[in-house]
Amino acid sequence: MNTVLQAPETTKAAPTSGDAKIVARDVNVFYGEKHALKDVSIDIPERSVTAFIGPSGCGKSTFLRCLNRMNDTISIAKVTGKIEINGQDIYDPSLDVVQLRARVGMVFQKPNPFPKSIYENVAYGPRIHGLARSKADLDNIVEDSLQKAGLLKEVKDRLQDSGTGLSGGQQQRLCIARAIAVSPDIILMDEPCSALDPIATARIEELIDDLRQNFTIVIVTHSMQQAARVSQKTAFFHLGVVVEEGPTDVIFTAPRDKRTQDYITGRFG
Numbered sequence: 216m217n218t219v220l221q222a223p224e225t226t227k228a229a230p231t232s233g234d235a236k237i238v239a240r241d242v243n244v245f246y247g248e249k250h251a252l253k254d255v256s257i258d259i260p261e262r263s264v265t266a267f268i269g270p271s272g273c274g275k276s277t278f279l280r281c282l283n284r285m286n287d288t289i290s291i292a293k294v295t296g297k298i299e300i301n302g303q304d305i306y307d308p309s310l311d312v313v314q315l316r317a318r319v320g321m322v323f324q325k326p327n328p329f330p331k332s333i334y335e336n337v338a339y340g341p342r343i344h345g346l347a348r349s350k351a352d353l354d355n356i357v358e359d360s361l362q363k364a365g366l367l368k369e370v371k372d373r374l375q376d377s378g379t380g381l382s383g384g385q386q387q388r389l390c391i392a393r394a395i396a397v398s399p400d401i402i403l404m405d406e407p408c409s410a411l412d413p414i415a416t417a418r419i420e421e422l423i424d425d426l427r428q429n430f431t432i433v434i435v436t437h438s439m440q441q442a443a444r445v446s447q448k449t450a451f452f453h454l455g456v457v458v459e460e461g462p463t464d465v466i467f468t469a470p471r472d473k474r475t476q477d478y479i480t481g482r483f484g
């Protein structure tokens with residue numbers, strides 16, 4: 216083993232960071248007896264794309280789900296440590312989880328539009344959160360969200376058609392529009408392109424690059440090329456720890472840890 220390249224077990228982030236939107240400290244997740252995440256500490260910068268990479272089962276999705284408390288829905292999951300968004304502890308018992316999930320939207324691996332019209336898919340969230348004062352207001356939110364998700368041109372003449380009738384890539388952009396419609400600060404994306412062809416993937420990647428002007432984006436991806444193309448910061452997970460994190464160009468060109476080096480050069484994973 217090359218000891219020169221061997222870094223400590225976890226690379227700790229500094230205690231606070233000025234431009235961090237999300238600050239996580241010593242986050243541990245247990246699924247029953249299984250210790251899936253170990254002392255994860257990371258700062259996630261605002262209005263930028265952060266990518267989580269690493270081999271299958273290393274805890275990327277588990278950590279992503281900590282950021283909007285989706286692990287609360289898994290009865291055997293226990294989360295410890297601290298996660299702050301805009302300086303607010305999101306595990307504070309008084310926090311409204313429904314509001315949190317509106318502020319921290321999520322896009323999943325497989326596009327999952329509701330079996331309703333394109334319009335209703337986007338209008339649903341703003342309606343239940345009381346974000347529109349009138350039908351015209353709601354129409355504007357729907358149109359604006361579809362525009363930001365790069366889908367408006369393709370669907371503006373068929374807003375009443377079913378969302379499930381769109382192509383896979385269009386469905387994923389519809390899911391992004393649905394997330395945007397409730398005005399989140401943060402969008403979490405769990406392998407958003409894994410079910411898409413290369414052309415649809417390229418469109419989503421362009422969209423992610425546009426969206427970072429207005430949103431903080433965290434993306435889990437199996438594709439190192441995708442992480443390199445879309446993100447400004449990358450964290451490499453391995454066996455439940457964050458081995459290394461930093462600017463994406465540094466992680467891909469000059470990783471400090473041998474495990475990161477081995478992973479990005481395709482020696483494992």
Ligand SMILES: Nc1ncnc2c1ncn2[C@@H]1O[C@H](COP(=O)(O)OP(=O)(O)OP(=O)(O)O)[C@@H](O)[C@H]1O
Binds near residue numbers: 251270272276278289
């Ligand atoms: N609901 C669950 N119940 C029990 N164990 C789980 C659950 N979800 C994840 N795990 C376990 O936690 C560990 C981390 O899983 P996680 O899905 O976070 O990894 P990942 O890095 O996102 O993997 P992949 O890249 O394959 O999606 C794995 O060992 C997994 O089996």
